[in-house]
Structures are given as structure tokens and as C-alpha cells.
Amino acid sequence: MNSEVRLLFAIVGGLLVVASIAGVILRRTVKSESGQRVVENLVARVNAWWVMCIVFGAALYIGQTATLVMFCITSFLALREFITLSPTRRGDHRALFWAFFVITPLQYWTLAVHWYGLFVILIPVYAFLFIPIRTAWSGDTEHFLERTSKVQWGLMVAVYFASYAPALLMLKIPGFEGKNALLLFFLVFVVQISDVFQYTWGKICGRRKIAPLVSPNKTLEGFLGGGLSACAAGAGLWWITPFTPLQAAGMAAVIVWMGFFGGLVMSAVKRDRGVKDYGELIPGHGGIFDRIDSLCFAAPIFFHLTRWWFC
């Protein structure tokens, strides 16, 4: 383990320890009933963060295959949450089977064999053609366009966009060979720390709601404070990226923006379906999709920016 990786483990571990201690202190000091509920949710979130960080850290440390498998499972579970919420009909059954058990693994397989050409078009082109064909074949035409769009949309967000994160592993960046896992860490860290900062700033001094109808918990103060803190954190991690500190801050800003929009769009989907969370797999957070919505929107933009300017 080289010194950079050791330092990153120390940083993340330290943050988790601080968060856990804060949880213990808040539990003792907060007395009001509504405050207690917030603290309990906070403690559940921190505990889940421990698990998520350990899983992600272990996968990154073991190597490319483990990382791809982890992301593939994540996509699978997110797609499952998405499809569960979308009304599909009997006629979609076979198309869904393909989406879950063939298209999703295939997308990650293109990454395993570094086949960039297929990676970028498998879902936008081939799945887009295949899903409506398979559904039409089954003969059920009711709400046909909505049904096929939902399956395609789920595949795009939960599988295609999410797979852009581990796709960073196959970029060939001059002078950065063998260190791509750090770039993936950078993306995931900035996305998630931005969510955490926005939540924290929003809880401490959030007043003005940005999108009261779509996502009532998002406030202007939370977004600005959290976003700027996350940019600073990203800039502070320039030494694990091929970027200069200023470029790292810019990349972090793009990640924060897209992550914010990801949360907004996926909230709109939840409101439309009349639910608060996508699931309950991760205690305190909701479902997998509630945790990766911002990552799904940030990953493709971060990938392409890096590919155009640094490869």
C-alpha cells in the first residue's frame, strides 16, 4: 500500500470516527422529540456510511474486477428499485428479464475488456432498440410508449450513467498510469461529501427552499455552503488526481452541480410515484438509488471532461 492510499484511508476513517463521535454527543445532548428523531436518523446514516465506505474501499483496493462487480451489483439493485416503482405490465416481463440479467452485466463486461466503443452505445443504441422490440413482440400495446420509456430510462440512469464511474478505470491518462482508482475515489468522494455537506449545512442554517415542490429538504444555504465546502475538499485532493489544485476545484464544482441536479431529477421521479425513498436497503438513507442519484448524473460529465482534456 503506497503512502497516498494510506493517507486516503486515514482521511476517510478519521471523518467516520468524527461523525460517529458527533452522533454519540448529540444523542446525549439533544432532548426534544423531533430533535431525537433527527439524531437517530443521523446515527443510522453514519453507521451506513461505515458499511458503504468499507465495501467501496475494499473493492477499490482489491482491484478492477472487484470494483466492476461492486458497481454492477449496485446498478442491479438500483434498477430493481426503479422498476419496482414504475408500473410495468405482464408484457414487459421478458424485456425486464433481459434488462436485469443480460444488459446490465454486459454493460460492465464491456468495461472489464476495455471495449470503449461498445460501452458508450450498448444501452443508448442497442438496448434502446431491443427493449421496445421485445415488448412489442409480447403483444401488449397498452401504455406502450410509457412502459418502454420507463425501462429504458431506468437502464440509462441506474446502469449506463452509473457505469461511467468505474469507466474511469480504463482511461489512459499520460503520467497517471496505474493510478486510475484514485480518480474514481476522487469522483465518489466529492459526490458523497457534497451530499453530506449539503445535508449538514441545510440542517444547521437552511432557510430558503430551492425547490419546495420537488425536494423540500434542499435549501439555498445548504446548496451554497455544502457545494463550496465540497469544492474546497475536491481542491484539497488535487494530489491524487492528474489535475492542478485549480482544475481539481473546477472538476469538483462540476461534480457538485451535476450531483445536485441528479438529486433533483430523481426526487421529481419519486414525487411523481408518490414515495419518499426508493427503498429501505440502507438504514437512514433510504434505497440504493437515494444514495447514488447524484453519482449517476455527475459520473458521465466527469468522465468525458477528463477524457477530452487529460487523455
Add this chain to the structure above:
Amino acid sequence: MIGGCIAFVTRLLTGGTARWHGCLPEPKQRIYYANHTSNLDFVLLWSALPRSLREKTRPVAAKDYWSSAFRGFLAQHVFRAVLIERKKVTRQSNPLESMLQALSEGESLIIFPEGTRLPGDALGPFQAGIFHLAKARPEIECVPVYIENLNRVLPKGEVLPVPMLCSVHFGTPVCIEEGEMKTNFLERARNAMLSLRPL
């Protein structure tokens, strides 16, 4: 042990969460009656029960489906299913007899009073079996159970399942009243199940 594994895998694959709305998972003798949407539904309901309850609960299933070598083994040794004849019911193979027998041995039952599966998530009319069971053993509570989404995992006629998150909702127990008529009881029991259906 096989049973434990099956229950674990089922919960993992379906996300099958048990939601106890109208009663608690207590070690009481009960008749769980659920909507019938898929061949897997008693497996899901059975898996959603805590282990101690599972050991005292027997699903009622169709003999013709659960009698092949592999399924038969599972039905007999793992689920301890009460297998009943659906096709040629005679006086000797009256399904009520074997169910009453299991009840008198102190076991809880899982039954599907619709008898057959309807396409989609429509809830069919109830067969009279549940009424006869309740009338014979009025002290046993009938717990309505609504299994959500399982028809999307494995619709009728499909072989390959699609992973979908399912929930198992347990409602308020229904007990037969003295002298209650068949239609009245079936109506009440069916409404209790319908009220569990999420909007």
C-alpha cells in the same frame, strides 16, 4: 437448514419485507390467508415469518404442482406443505380434512382462498374453504395477508423471475362470529385483505 437458506435467499431476491400492520408475529395458532399471484407466493409469505413461527406453520398447496421429485421433496421436507387435490376432489380426498387435521395438531396454516391465480393484480372471489375452516375452529384467528408485487416477479405462465421488491402486509385478524353466514364472512375476510392493498 435448507429451509433457513431458502427463506434467506427469498428475502434477498425479493427484498421481501414483512410489515405487521394489524397484528404482531406472535406464537399463536393462526390461519394466514393471502392473495394468490404466483407459484412462489407461499414461499415468500413463509420466508417473511420469523423462524420460530415458520416451524409451526404449514402452507397449503396444490398436489399436482408440488408432486414432482424435486418440488415434492421441498414440499414434504422443507415447507411441510399440506398438499391438497384440486382436480378430482372425492369424499376420500376432501381437502378440508387434511387442513383440519393439521390444525388439530396445533399447526398454523397458509391458505390462498381465491383458489386460482388471476392475471394482473385483480383479487378474485373467495372459495368457501376458509369459511368452513373458521367455522370448524372458531377460536383460531384468520390473519389477512396481502402480498405486493410478487405477480410482477413471476407472472402466471412465466418461468424466469424478474427481481422486483416485494412486501408482505399482515392485517388485523378476522374471527368468525357465532351464526355468521358464509357470504357475510367471506365478504368480511376479502375486504380485510383488500384494505391492506397499497394505493
